[in-house]
Amino acid sequence: xxxxxxxxxxxxxxxxxxxxxxxxxxxxxxxxxxxxxxxxxxxxxxxxxxxxxxxxxxxxxxxxxxxxxxxxxxxxxxxxxxxxxxxxxxxxxxxxxxxxxxxxxxxxxxxxxxxxxxxxxxxxxxxxxxxxx
Numbered sequence: 001x002x003x004x005x006x007x008x009x010x011x012x013x014x015x016x017x018x019x020x021x022x023x024x025x026x027x028x029x030x031x032x033x034x035x036x037x038x039x040x041x042x043x044x045x046x047x048x049x050x051x052x053x054x055x056x057x058x059x060x061x062x063x064x065x066x067x068x069x070x071x072x073x074x075x076x077x078x079x080x081x082x083x084x085x086x087x088x089x090x091x092x093x094x095x096x097x098x099x100x101x102x103x104x105x106x107x108x109x110x111x112x113x114x115x116x117x118x119x120x121x122x123x124x125x126x127x128x129x130x131x132x133x
Contacts, residue, residue: 002111009117034070036074038071089124100122
């Protein structure tokens, strides 16, 4: 099984709150990737920074991550899973953020677990294997 990494893990790594290189090393025998929407979330964070040294440092780090990790696009197969998960959540009266649902759908479509630090949204999604990094 592979792992799809949520932006919460990458942000924690950027802030020095976890050993990301160590985590990747421990999972070197399996595929590890990010969803395209996660790449968008990370790049959004760069564009919200004021121009300067801090923004340049963050942007360099994000670009290094994007070069390191495969980025999985949201395609028709993921859209089909997304529709199913969304309908299930709505039928149960549950809410999950739009980006988290796109990430979850991508993970379920691939048969990957989601690595996250978010203990609220992802556990609500049936059929999703969640690990906390």
